[in-house]
Amino acid sequence: MIVCGDDALAARLASELHDVYGERVTLVVPPARSSTGGQPAVAPNRIRTSALFGRVSAAMNRPGGADEVGSSGEFLLPVREVEAAEPSEEALRQAGVERAAALALVYDDDEMNIRAALAARRLNPRLRLVIRLYNRKLGQHLEGLLDQAAVVAMPGLDVTALDASTTVLSDADTAAPALAATAVAGTSKVVQAGGLLLRAVERTPPGPGEVPDPGLCTLALLSSTTNDPAGAEGSDSSGPQGPSLLPDDATVAAATGRGTVVLETISYAGLPVPSRRLAGRGAPLREIFSRRLRRALAGAAAAVVALAVASWLTTGDHPLHAAYLTLLDLFAIGDPAVGEPTARQVLQLLSGLVGLALLPVLVAGSLEALGAFRGAAGLLRPPRGLSGHVVLLGLGKVGTRVLARLRELGIPVVCVEEDPEARGIPLARRLRVPVVLGDVTHEGVLEAAKIHRAHALLALTSADTTNLEAALYARTVKPDLRVALRLYEDDFATAVYRTLRAAHPDALTRSRSVSTLAAPAFAGAMMGRQILGAIPVERKVLLFAVLDVAGHPRFEGCTVAEAFRPGAWRVIALDTAEPAERRPDLAASRPYGADRTGAGLLWDLHPGYVLRPQDRVVLAATRRGLAELLGRRTGSRPGPQSA
Template sequence: MTSEGWGTPPVEPISQHYIVCGGNALAHRLILELVEHYEVPVVVLVADRSRDHAPHIEQLAGVAAVVEYSSITDEALRAVSIGTARGLALVEGSDQENIHAALSAQGHNPNIRIVLRMFNQRLGENIERLLRNGAALSGSATAAPAFAAAALGRPNSVEVGGRFLHIAFDDAIAADRLCIVADHIDRQDLSKIRLMPEQEGGSAEFVRLATEIGGDGPVRVDGAAVGADRNADRALETVAETGGVAALQALPTEPREPIGWGRRLRWRVLDTARFFTSARLRLMLLTAFAAVLMSFGVLWYLNRDFGWTLYISLLDLAGAAQPDQPADIAAGTGTGGAWQRAAQVVITICGITFAPVATAIVVEVLASGRRGQPRNPSAGTRDHVIVVGLGNVGTRVAAQLHELGVPVVCMERDPQARGIAAVRALGIPLVLGDGPFEEQLRRARLKHSRALVAVSGDDATNLEAALEARHGNPEVRVVVRLFDDNFAGHVYATLDNAASRSVSYLAAPAFAAALMGREVRGTLSVFRHVLLIAELTVEDGSGLIGRNRHDLEDPGGVRVIAVRLARSPHLQWNFADRTRRLGPGDRIVVAATRSGLARLNTVLVEEG
């Protein structure tokens, strides 16, 4: 172990190892995945061994060495034996720094597997083409769907083969589920969750019962006959007795938030009006508008011709109407009587009022755009989600909620945060400043919000924001980003209508699998636990050749949920033939725990 500038390599001669560059939370979780589940030697390259998660990383069993260099130079790569390594993970630093390091590593070891973290996913796709054996992943993009879904109180989904996989709990489980993924769920003690249980276990009776709901004839449960009309009630009782059940289900389309167009339009009109105008200006405009409507009614009453009334009213608003002359009035050729002339005067005066106000609004909008000022939340903001923290994750969560049509308000204390420009481009309101949370949440219209998502990089800050939000609005749903599992357990036990997610916990399994050459399509959350959806290709020389479902499935670890045969372009969900052996060109989709996917990978590598 050394600092930059030493001439001798700090690592004892080592080969077939994996290098992780970074000392952040993602690096910490990734190293745990590699040493605990994949059981491979790991060398860690950090900028400062005394900062961030580096001290904890140094204490992990299975870490061969922790090397300190201020930047990833050629000397640093040689110091961690890049030439004999099997894989390299770059999970800290900017996109540009990671690209430079990846290309340098490839120059030292052309066959090394490289996985780099990239915020810009489009750039990452292009970089993958430059690497002989590499993958570019975004930790924030992997984790953001789970946070957004938790804020809306629904499970996130992963798209596979045109279908959207998600986790359903208890009575939301449908008969066409793919498999049971968890049972013995105790929401007060999440350590009791049993992932990927055996089909013949505590949940088997529920599975059989659920498939028979709605059929004719009695069903036997615990040795007693139950009528068909009581099936549903008994199924729920069975779920309660086993402590809850979670299942993997598929939908043909991704569920969207049920927000009616009328409510969206009303919110948008009110929000826009209150953003561009002050209270006094709005009062003046409403008064003028009411006067115009009343005058329009007078004109229509006198003439009984709606088209002509609308025509003359619009001309009056623009100041273009031809007024009656005294001679015309004396000759009886005027356009109307005294009431009509009075109504036209009112409309014309109100039109004179509207013109400068509209000009002022346009000027203010253009001026605000030049100054680069973010948009403030207005008094019309309702039923929205507050996102606290505009780092990589917060920015993606806000963008995803906005794309779903959910009103969003962001809060950020750092005026230089990278997400400020992104949310401003989307027109998302922002509360910016380093004031007390109570005041910031008030400005964010907490009392009218539906949920708060605290995703800053600090656990204590996130918890403080959640507690302040719950104090200001006891009904608000809170979603907290927490790294520490024990901390998260206390949150679940003490707060109702709350959820906790860890970005590194959600993203690390995908990075570890990618480092081993496996394609993880996405992650699904079962409370604080992670379920991976991975797609594996059967290639010549692969350990998958000649295996069937029975060989691959592992109780407590792996379920095969779909198979695509080489001769077929379509996935076959819940492939019924458990004895058919896989051949070159076949593809399988598995749902797996972190350890299950690691065990599957180890078997395939050893036998491939």
């Protein structure tokens, strides 16, 4: 396995492949920089053995360590590093791309990843490619292009059979469901499959006489400290009461007093129905005519009607003629009532006064309507009285994806962004999400986002200190606020989490590293299976994957109950579509207006159903369980010619 990258995701992915799946890994990283001139401290493309992953021997010596490294228990070789300024053909050759089974390109630069992918496909048509791209539409076209290039390079090559396919993933897309779910009660963790949203819900232990709802299945038993706000998340994970992933029914029944994580399916409701709009510009009627303006216009209209009725009663004219004269007097275009009866003269003076009062009301209404139309294409401000919303800090790559997820779930959001040209500003404008422009560390910015009435805070900027400062300040405004932080390093995220939980025991806090949430999905794709998503369970991770039954003796010819292995994997759905009509990517979002009922996926599987070779199933698996299913181990892996 070859991993090319320049940030924490590359290191985390290499560690995931090496420690969990037991793979031989080569990591291509930029050369080290000197502390003086910023020049490379070593020559480019230098090969060395990495010391970053030197905990293999320690893991082998502690109880259960062999299972953490690999279920086969063999001694793993250290991660090999190739230092290169960029993934050129020379660097890829030195990394052994011609003999590799899979290559992951996880640079933060889309263009660099695409250029390296084209070169790698040319050097090894059988290579499995996993590419990190933010642009999903470009990624779909790139997948087809690179797969077609493999077929052209080797006529007769069956890309599907050899699994020499291309998978384009986004760390933001992979981590967004978990980041959004940590701030929302009742949604918890969410992944998407077949047009449906799967929701992993944390449930407290049932009371006496209560019958727990198992949902589709029970994914995990939570540790005893999970519901203790002052406890450390997963602090007792090594004990008998620690979190248990994919337990069987007997274990769930025996684990009284412990919370559970169950799987549910929820309908994809889409975005709320927009308000009535004028002229196709997106300005609601209530914004064009404010409440005060409507009251002023109603008062003026009532005065005009009263004057018209008084003129009709005093002069004896026809009602229409009386109303006509009143309007002429109102707009000061009628003849002076010289020589007319006193009642007529008084009514003319009153009509003139009403006309003078009406003039500024009309001017104010025109200016307000103009401002509403101009603001319809701009950013909205948080409305008065807003409460129970989520305050989202940062509209970068991750923040934009999280915003889309929150709006898909119908959750009110207020965004805070310093850069008016940020990536997520157009999405916020299109979804009509209120945005506060300003530095979140400045006084008054969070107050403008109604943080004192918010339900949760999601700090997703790219600066750890900014996220931490915003969380600490928000806690001073509202001590019981639910907070979720995006932090760069997992160790730092753990330390911040425990400190905030100890300082604010009555509030819920979550700290997440994007690289930690995204690495399992990238690693699973490198192993050759489609990953639908990953959900965190305390400090562990569950993967949702799609697997073809053919060629897997643990599934083929077995019933659903027999295929279930507690603590490793569990079949949760069956794709009932014909093989020729199956969607290649079950995790892809469907366009608005498309079928979102999950047709084609059967979730309520009978335990006695016998899995056939032509079936495709959706399963939940632990990382080590997925590694065992794939059956790839150091020393026993077939070469590329026999893959």
